Amino acid sequence: MRLSSIWFWLRSSATGLLTLALLVGAGAGGGAIVFRWLIQTFTRLFTGFDDYSAQGHAANPHLPGLGRWFVLLAPVVAGLLYGPLVHFFAREARGHGVPEVMYAVARRGGRIAPQVAGVKALASALCIGGGGSVGREGPIVQIGSALGSTLGRLTRVAEPRMRVLVACGAAGGIAATFNAPLAGVFFAMELILRDFTAESFGMVVVSSVTASVIGRAALGDAPFLQLPSFHVEHLGQYGLFILLGLLAGGAGVLFTRVLYAVEDLCDAGWRFVRLPEWARPALGGLLLGGLLLVLPEMYGVGYPVLGNGIAGAYAVGFLVVLMLGKMLATSLTIGIGGSGGVFAPSLFIGAMLGSAYGQVAHQLAPGLAGPAGAYGLIGMGAVFAGAARAPITAVVIMFELTGEYSIILPLMAAIVLATGVSKLLSHDTIYTLKLRRRGVDLDEPERAAGLVDRTVDQVVRPLGPTVRESDRLADVSSVVARSALGRVLVVDDDGDYRGVLTARALADTLADGRHETAQVRDVAEASPTVTSTDTLDTALDALEAADGAVPVRGADGVVVGWLSHQAVLAARHPGAATPTVGGWSPDAAPAPA
Numbered sequence: 219m220r221l222s223s224i225w226f227w228l229r230s231s232a233t234g235l236l237t238l239a240l241l242v243g244a245g246a247g248g249g250a251i252v253f254r255w256l257i258q259t260f261t262r263l264f265t266g267f268d269d270y271s272a273q274g275h276a277a278n279p280h281l282p283g284l285g286r287w288f289v290l291l292a293p294v295v296a297g298l299l300y301g302p303l304v305h306f307f308a309r310e311a312r313g314h315g316v317p318e319v320m321y322a323v324a325r326r327g328g329r330i331a332p333q334v335a336g337v338k339a340l341a342s343a344l345c346i347g348g349g350g351s352v353g354r355e356g357p358i359v360q361i362g363s364a365l366g367s368t369l370g371r372l373t374r375v376a377e378p379r380m381r382v383l384v385a386c387g388a389a390g391g392i393a394a395t396f397n398a399p400l401a402g403v404f405f406a407m408e409l410i411l412r413d414f415t416a417e418s419f420g421m422v423v424v425s426s427v428t429a430s431v432i433g434r435a436a437l438g439d440a441p442f443l444q445l446p447s448f449h450v451e452h453l454g455q456y457g458l459f460i461l462l463g464l465l466a467g468g469a470g471v472l473f474t475r476v477l478y479a480v481e482d483l484c485d486a487g488w489r490f491v492r493l494p495e496w497a498r499p500a501l502g503g504l505l506l507g508g509l510l511l512v513l514p515e516m517y518g519v520g521y522p523v524l525g526n527g528i529a530g531a532y533a534v535g536f537l538v539v540l541m542l543g544k545m546l547a548t549s550l551t552i553g554i555g556g557s558g559g560v561f562a563p564s565l566f567i568g569a570m571l572g573s574a575y576g577q578v579a580h581q582l583a584p585g586l587a588g589p590a591g592a593y594g595l596i597g598m599g600a601v602f603a604g605a606a607r608a609p610i611t612a613v614v615i616m617f618e619l620t621g622e623y624s625i626i627l628p629l630m631a632a633i634v635l636a637t638g639v640s641k642l643l644s645h646d647t648i649y650t651l652k653l654r655r656r657g658v659d660l661d662e663p664e665r666a667a668g669l670v671d672r673t674v675d676q677v678v679r680p681l682g683p684t685v686r687e688s689d690r691l692a693d694v695s696s697v698v699a700r701s702a703l704g705r706v707l708v709v710d711d712d713g714d715y716r717g718v719l720t721a722r723a724l725a726d727t728l729a730d731g732r733h734e735t736a737q738v739r740d741v742a743e744a745s746p747t748v749t750s751t752d753t754l755d756t757a758l759d760a761l762e763a764a765d766g767a768v769p770v771r772g773a774d775g776v777v778v779g780w781l782s783h784q785a786v787l788a789a790r791h792p793g794a795a796t797p798t799v800g801g802w803s804p805d806a807a808p809a810p811a
Contacts, residue, residue, distance in 0.1 A: 228373045232417075235379055239386045239421040242369055243428030246362035246390025250429065251436045253339050253358055254395065260347025261518060264292045270349075271515050272522035289349060289514060290507035296348020297499030300341040301555060305496035308337035313552055314352070314560045315342075315360035316409065317652040319388060323410055324660050328367055328380035335364035341557040345499075349506060351516045351547035352558020354395055359559070362391030362429075363410070382418045385411045386425035393426040394433030397440070401615035402426040408608045409649065412660070450624055451588045456631065458579050458586075462572060462593055463600050463632030467639025469541075469571050470604020473564060474648040477549040478655070484553035495555075502554025509547055515540060516547035524566050527573045528594035534574045541570035560648055564602040572597020595620060599629050600636040605648040609637045674757050675750035677788060678770045678779040684709050687716050687739035691728060694738060698724050703767045703782055708742040715769065715777045717742035747771050748781055757781055 228234035258268060265288075266279040275286040284291075304311050310318045311334055322330045342357035366387030370380040385406040393402030403426045407414055411422075450456075488498055510516055515523045527537055548563040576593030579586075599616040603609050612633045616625060640647070646654050653660060684707040685694045698706055704721040716739070723741045746760040747769045760768045760781075767782035 229375050229379070235375075235382070235417075235421060236424060238369060238373065238375070238379075238383055239425045240428050242362070242366040242383055242386040243390040243425030244432060245365040245369070246358075246387050246425065247394040247429035247432030249335065249339065249361045249365060250358050250391055250394035250433055253343060253354065253361060254437065256339060256343035257346050257354060257518075260296075260343050262347075264296065264348050265289075265517070269519075269522055270517045271520040272526065273514065275514055286511065286514070289510040289517065290504070293349045293503030293506040293510070294500050295503075296344045296350070297501075297503040297554070297556075298497075299348075300344040300557065301499040302496040303337055303344075304341050304555070304557060305494075308334045310334060311338040311341050311360070311557055312555055313356075313652070314558060314649075315356035316559070316561075317649045319360055319363045319384065319410055320412075320649060320660060321653055321658060322363070322367070323381050323384055324412075325658065327377035328370060328384040330360075330364045330367035330384065332364065332368040332371075335361045335368070338364070338557065345551065345556045345558050346518050348503070349510050349517050350551040350556045350558050351506075351518065351520065351544065351563065352551050352556060352560070353519055353562025353565075354559060355392060355561035356559025357557065358391035358395045359388045359405075359410075362387030362389075366425075381411065382421050385418065385422050389422045389426040390429030393430040394437075396615070397430065397433060397437070398615055398618040399426045399430035401611060401618055402429070404611045404614050405608070408611050409606065449588075449592070450628060452586055454586045455588055455592075456628060458593070459596055459628040459632050460635060462575050462596055463635035464639055465575065466568060466571060466597055466600030466632060467604035467636035468643065469567060470564065470601045470606075470636060470648070471640055471643045473545050473548075473560075473567055473601070473605050474644065474646075474651060476545045477552060477560065477648065478651060480546070480549035481553040484550075499555040502550070506547070506550050506554065506556075509543070509550065513539070513543045513547070516543050519562050520544070520566055521562075524569045527569050528591045530573070530577070530590055532573070534577045537570045537574035537577070541567050541574070544570070560605070561602065564605045564648070565598045568597035568599065568601030569594045570597075571601060595625065596629055596632045600632040603633040604636040604640040607637055607640055607647040609633045672754050673750065674748055674752045674754065674770055674781055677754070677785040678750060678781060679703075679767075679785055681707060681777065681779050685719060685738050686711060687737065687742060689738045691724060691736050691738060691741065694719070695724060695728065703780060705766060707769060707777060708738055715747075715771075718745040718769065719743070720766070745769060747777070749773075750778065754786055758786065761786070 228238060261270065262268060267273055277285045278288045281288050308331060310331070315338065322328055338357050338360045342354065346352060346354065363384045364387070366383035367380065370383040375383065388410045389402040389406035392405050393399040403422050406422050407419060411418060484502065491501065493501065523540065526532065527540065532540065544563055544566050548560060551558060573590055573594035575597065576587065576590030579593065580590050595616065599612040603612040613626070613629055616629055650660055682701060683697050685697060687708050687710055698719060698721050701721070705718050707715065708717045708719050710716050719738055719742050723743060727736065727741050745768060748757040748760050749771050750773065761783060767780045769777045770779045770781050772778040
């Protein structure tokens with residue numbers, strides 16, 4: 219088989235896309251292994267421990283003379299290394315990463331610069347190893363997505379497939395890093411693609427499973443957090459879980475607002491410093507180091523501290539301090555130009571909130587509340603749902619972490635309420651707010667240049683032939699066959715609009731040879747319509763829903779013509795000719811019914 223044939227097979231066939239998904243999953247799994255090794259290596263280099271967050275004020279054994287004061291310098295040194303790296307080679311690697319991937323999928327056809335994977339891995343590992351209080355999910359999502367985008371560009375796949383490959387990379391990264399293949403799938407579908415289709419779901423699953431197998435082979439089969447077993451001991455606990463869900467939704471929104479408020483303060487403060495932008499992480503590292511000197515539990519991701527909080531190792535007051543401290547430490551790390559995710563910090567915040575809530579509930583109603591750690595588990599998922607507004611991902615990842623089916627009902631109740639509270643308090647999530655601050659709203663369709671100031675009546679095509687709903691299908695087949703748009707308008711005996719008859723529906727119905735006497739009304743389809751005064755960028759939504767062409771209504775509501783994708787393209791390229799089919803052109807004079 220020639221190389222060109224292989225490329226064509228990869229680009230266009232279902233098995234080719236499956237092969238690419240496998241490759242992306244393998245790459246994301248390998249990238250996750252390297253990334254976690256980099257984090258551990260840099261953490262040991264800067265602290266002398268595999269994880270410093272649970273070591274208290276211990277000194278770095280490599281620099282015993284500095285005592286606990288070494289944490290003041292670790293973020294500065296790390297910032298001196300990753301600051302220039304990000305500034306000069308991949309500025310999109312700054313921050314928590316997921317919004318950049320969401321933007322690439324929604325607005326750039328899935329295109330991500332190839333160097334992002336390497337720069338993000340090094341910068342985030344240096345940031346976390348040097349004390350940055352951020353997570354590793356944002357970086358690995360961006361790393362895996364960049365790998366998927368790069369492979370897609372090498373094979374020159376179409377944009378829809380490119381987006382799927384980017385989602386495959388995100389899912390594979392999450393699956394391998396957290397040993398949570400289901401969470402990887404739903405994270406990618408719910409947050410990155412924001413669309414559940416059978417083909418994309420299948421490819422994302424393949425990538426996630428592949429990455430998870432590779433990750434488990436290298437990193438082991440144990441979950442990344444060892445959490446206590448969960449049991450609902452009394453039905454009355456559901457009331458307490460519901461209240462926790464409401465509080466967690468507010469905490470998720472609070473975390474979001476603190477994050478961007480601190481980032482704004484850092485931006486405002488940096489305007490008074492006449493230094494190059496690449497020096498910002500190093501100078502800001504002094505502030506982060508001062509916080510770590512007071513609260514060393516904020517060093518790095520902090521999973522040991524999270525586990526201790528759920529296990530009941532801390533009093534209520536200190537749990538609240540840890541919760542607020544994590545909000546501030548993560549926000550400061552991002553604000554000074556650090557690189558890392560906000561997924562793990564939201565879990566940390568939820569664990570502290572839930573554990574504190576559980577301890578208070580146990581003290582007030584010891585016979586009803588049950589163990590405090592159960593509330594810590596529920597709080598983890600609920601705060602993440604409140605911040606990211608991804609309820610399916612939140613439920614799935616907590617189920618994978620615990621392996622307890624009994625967690626599902628209280629977890630779903632808390633997460634749904636947390637998501638509802640989040641929607642009431644804020645239009646945006648912790649991911650989409652970063653994009654909105656740049657003027658990008660992913661919930662709104664992108665306004666196409668050249669189409670905003672033009673209306674439908676400027677490009678409407680003539681109506682062409684119509685058929686009556688009482689006509690026999692066999693009698694109108696030749697009319698539909700001659701239609702350049704593959705569809706004709708259906709009207710009643712009074713000439714009023716009743717729907718659309720498409721060539722596809724007609725051919726499918728007549729294929730068995732038993733429906734020649736069927737009437738048009740039996741297979742006519744309801745179709746969205748646009749008005750002649752609509753702008754073209756607005757009308758594109760109806761075109762996407764109709765998958766071809768839509769009827770255009772005049773000011774009096776009567777259908778006067780068609781709007782097609784060809785007409786929209788002609789509006790952007792006025793010199794383009796309009797094709798004809800079977801002797802009838804959409805530009806031709808309307809034919810009689």
